[in-house]
Amino acid sequence: MTKARIAGALASMTLVLGGALVLAPSAAAASGSSSTAVPASSTSQLQACWGQPERGSEGHHGNSGWCDSGRYRQAIRCETLGGYRYVHYGPWVWAPAKSTAWCNIGDRVVGTWLE
DSSP states (O other): OHHHHHHHHHHHHHHHHTTOOOOOHHHHHHHTOOOOOOOOSTTOOOOOEEEEEEEOTTSOEEEEEEESSSEEOEEEEEEOTTSOEEEEEOOOEETTOOEEEEOOTTOEEEEEEEO
């Protein structure tokens, strides 16, 4: 029984890593998943993403991110002077648009990622 489970898991992982499992962009967006659809072809390329810190006109801090394919949004973890942490999100965008998220004025960015 255990060997069959391991074999099934390995077969599933091979399909996923091989590009046989493709999510439609609308399905990935509706599920709230951070997955990005990848084309099923032998020449499929990995998604490349970049980010940069931002400083607003009123002195607030944020971060921008963009990718060369797919749909994504910028997420940042902010911290107040008292040590309270919270998360803010930028808008969902399609490549190559830029998504920017901002901390409240006076707070600092302590972590960034793209979803």
